[in-house]
Structures are given as structure tokens and as C-alpha cells.
Amino acid sequence: MRRYLGDAAVLARKDLRLELRARDTLPAMLLFVLSILAVFHFALPSGSSRLAELGLLWVAIIFTALLGLGRAFVAEREQGLLDALVLAPCDRSTIWLAKGIATFAFLAVAEIVALPAFALFFSPVGWGTIAGVVLADLGICAVGTLLSAMAAAGRARELLLPLLFLPLALPIVIGGVGASVVHDPGRYLGFLALYDAIFALLAWASFEYVVTE
Amino acid sequence: MISARGLSKRYGVKRVLEGLSFDLERGGFLLVTGPNGAGKTTLLRLCAGLAIPSAGTLEIEPHRSGIGFLGHEPLVYRELTALENLDLYGRLYRVPERRERIGMLLERFGLWEARRDRASALSRGQLQRLALCRAVLHKPELLILDEPFSGLDADGAALLDRELAGMRGRRTLLVATHDPERVASLASGRLALA
Numbered sequence: 001m002r003r004y005l006g007d008a009a010v011l012a013r014k015d016l017r018l019e020l021r022a023r024d025t026l027p028a029m030l031l032f033v034l035s036i037l038a039v040f041h042f043a044l045p046s047g048s049s050r051l052a053e054l055g056l057l058w059v060a061i062i063f064t065a066l067l068g069l070g071r072a073f074v075a076e077r078e079q080g081l082l083d084a085l086v087l088a089p090c091d092r093s094t095i096w097l098a099k100g101i102a103t104f105a106f107l108a109v110a111e112i113v114a115l116p117a118f119a120l121f122f123s124p125v126g127w128g129t130i131a132g133v134v135l136a137d138l139g140i141c142a143v144g145t146l147l148s149a150m151a152a153a154g155r156a157r158e159l160l161l162p163l164l165f166l167p168l169a170l171p172i173v174i175g176g177v178g179a180s181v182v183h184d185p186g187r188y189l190g191f192l193a194l195y196d197a198i199f200a201l202l203a204w205a206s207f208e209y210v211v212t213e
Numbered sequence: 214m215i216s217a218r219g220l221s222k223r224y225g226v227k228r229v230l231e232g233l234s235f236d237l238e239r240g241g242f243l244l245v246t247g248p249n250g251a252g253k254t255t256l257l258r259l260c261a262g263l264a265i266p267s268a269g270t271l272e273i274e275p276h277r278s279g280i281g282f283l284g285h286e287p288l289v290y291r292e293l294t295a296l297e298n299l300d301l302y303g304r305l306y307r308v309p310e311r312r313e314r315i316g317m318l319l320e321r322f323g324l325w326e327a328r329r330d331r332a333s334a335l336s337r338g339q340l341q342r343l344a345l346c347r348a349v350l351h352k353p354e355l356l357i358l359d360e361p362f363s364g365l366d367a368d369g370a371a372l373l374d375r376e377l378a379g380m381r382g383r384r385t386l387l388v389a390t391h392d393p394e395r396v397a398s399l400a401s402g403r404l405a406l407a
Contacts, residue, residue: 010304021292080286088305089278
């Protein structure tokens with residue numbers, strides 16, 4: 001277990017370092033989430049309900065995540081580096097875990113900026129929303145990293161990732177919006193946690209088959 | 214070390230390899246030759262475990278940790294330095310005395326001065342040298358090299374000649390090249406793909 005986590009940490013550190021050098025994912029995610037919130041601010045008629053505002057916040061989160069997931073395997077795809085990672089004597093699911101950790105970090109940074117921006121454009125969010133966002137991020141990264149690897153191996157990858165990801169992200173949107181709008185979000189947070197656990201297990205177990213022929 | 218029987222590989226309807234059988238003993242040096250499209254790269258990828266045979270059996274003795282692979286791509290991250298790339302692989306392969314080993318390889322392959330340069334700033338020949346460092350970093354039992362002389366200048370090629378001569382008998386080598394005469398004297402066997 002220690003060795004497994006050590007390998008995942010080595011790979012995740014590499015992904016974070018690559019992003020610090022190249023800066024081609026996080027700035028795009030930040031710009032996108034701020035832009036989309038600004039667009040929603042002007043698109044939503046004044047006097048719109050709080051429910052509509054929160055729904056748009058979740059749309060912004062999902063599409064920002066999609067942007068990050070689309071870049072998750074760019075270095076490996078463009079430089080054929082998945083071969084090197086597959087050849088390494090570590091459990092192949094550590095690649096999934098490391099990519100998931102890196103994507104989670106980028107998404108968390110984008111949301112640290114996006115939530116105050118949402119408060120500025122619309123109204124502050126409650127703890128239920130923040131807890132929902134954290135749990136949703138886990139599910140997004142678990143499922144999205146697997147799908148991103150699948151899409152990276154395919155031909156129409158830019159098309160494939162949203163087509164695969166958005167239907168699977170529906171429960172996340174339902175749970176997230178539910179946790180944001182009710183007074184007692186426990187049931188929705190539990191639903192998100194269950195989604196995270198089930199899909200993380202499925203993605204962890206199936207990742208090896210995605211990256212090997 | 215490697216035993217192939219009736220090995221076949223197809224991509225869709227295209228047959229790349231058909232009914233290939235060969236053995237490679239421990240410490241042997243098998244030279245794989247053939248024209249473009251003969252299936253050299255496919256065979257090497259099968260032996261490295263990067264592809265699965267469509268038919269036949271392929272037995273390879275060392276586990277992934279005992280295989281070193283040099284393909285057409287250098288398999289290094291362009292945004293990381295030469296040192297960082299080797300350190301990454303050294304950690305994943307749990308190379309003992311990693312820093313000393315990396316330093317020694319960088320010196321031996323003439324990359325010490327460029328160790329802090331990003332891989333994207335290295336020349337084609339330097340990238341190939343770095344890729345060779347990566348492939349031999351963990352002292353693999355089985356070394357699989359696909360066109361290892363590609364991109365190397367005269368000095369680099371001579372260096373590789375010496376490395377291969379030094380490994381002869383100590384490591385098992387599977388090498389595909391368009392220039393078989395260069396290493397023919399070292400090879401213990403030749404597999405000509407049509």
C-alpha cells in the first residue's frame with residue numbers, strides 16, 4: 001500500500017510540475033469559469049430565482065471540469081508517453097490515481113476563485129454547496145480521468161470525452177444542485193459520496209484495461 | 214528468455230505478423246531486420262508487453278521491471294529536464310542509489326552539461342541519448358531497442374556501439390535496425406521479417 005501510494009505521489013508530483021512549467025490547463029480553467037459566470041450574470045434576467053443561479057453554478061463547474069479533463073492526458077498522448085508509464089513496474093491504476101489527484105487540484109483552485117466570483121455576481125453560497133462541490137469534484141475526477149484516458153486513445157477525442165462524460169456526470173449535477181438548494185443537504189451529500197465510492201472503485205478496477213491494448 | 218510460437222498480430226484486417234516462431238536465450242542478442250512495414254516495431258512492442266498477440270504464444274521471462282524499451286519516441290516529458298526525467302523513471306523503477314546511477318549515465322552518454330535543460334530544448338541526438346539512458350537506467354535483464362541509432366551523430370553511434378558491445382552476454386538484447394551490418398558482429402542470431 002505504501003509503495004502504491006508512493007508511486008501515485010511520484011506521478012502526481014510530475015503532473016503538477018508539468019502544469020507549473022507549461023501553464024496550459026489551470027489558466028484556461030480559471031479564465032473559462034470566470035467568463036462563463038460573467039456570461040450567466042448578464043444572461044440571467046434580474047430577479048431570477050436563487051435556484052436558477054445555483055443551477056448555473058453547477059453548469060459552470062461541470063464544463064470547467066470538462067476543460068481540465070480534456071487536457072489530462074495531453075502530454076502522454078502527444079509524446080507517446082503512455083507507453084513509458086504502462087511499462088513502468090507500478091500498478092497501472094496509480095496512473096489513474098495520480099491524474100485524478102492533479103485534476104482535483106486544478107479544479108479545486110478554479111473553484112476557490114469561482115465561488116467568490118459567484119458570490120460577487122449572484123449571492124454567497126452556503127456550506128451545503130461547498131460540501132457538495134468537494135464531493136462532486138471527487139466523483140468528477142474519478143470518472144473523468146478514466147474517460148479522459150479512453151478518449152485519449154480514440155480518434156475523435158475532443159468529441160468523445162464530452163459524449164461519455166456528460167451523461168455520467170448527471171448524478172453529480174442532481175446531487176450537487178440538491179445539496180445546494182435544500183435546508184438539510186445530508187441526503188444529497190450522502191448520494192454524492194455513494195456515487196464517488198462506486199465510480200472510484202469501478203474506474204480504479206478498469207483503468208488497466210483502458211491503457212493496455 | 215523469450216519464446217514465441219506461431220505469433221501473429223493483426224490490426225483490423227491487416228496482418229502485420231503471421232505465424233512467427235523464435236527463441237532468444239538469456240544473454241543472447243537477436244537482430245531483427247526487414248523492410249518498412251515488415252512488423253519489426255510490432256514485434257518489439259509485443260515483446261515489451263505493449264501489445265497483445267492476436268494468435269500464438271509469447272513467453273517472456275522477466276517481469277516489466279526487468280525490461281528496458283527504446284521505441285520510436287524518446288518517452289521523456291518535454292517540459293521536464295533531463296535530470297528530472299531520469300529521476301522520475303528512477304523512482305518508478307526503484308533504482309538503488311538512484312542519484313549516483315543517473316549522474317553516471319548522464320556522464321557516460323555525454324549529457325551531463327545538458328542535465329538541467331528541458332527535454333524540449335535538447336537536439337534530436339541528445340534526446341535519443343536521453344532515451345537510451347532511460348532505457349538502461351534500471352539495468353534491465355532484457356533490453357529492447359527499436360532503431361537505436363536513429364538521430365545519433367557519429368560520436369553518439371560510436372558510443373552506442375561500445376555500450377552494446379559491453380552489454381553482450383550480460384544482458385539479453387532484441388534490436389531492430391535498418392543498418393544491421395553495424396551490429397551484425399555482436400548478434401548471436403538474426404530474425405529477418407519479410
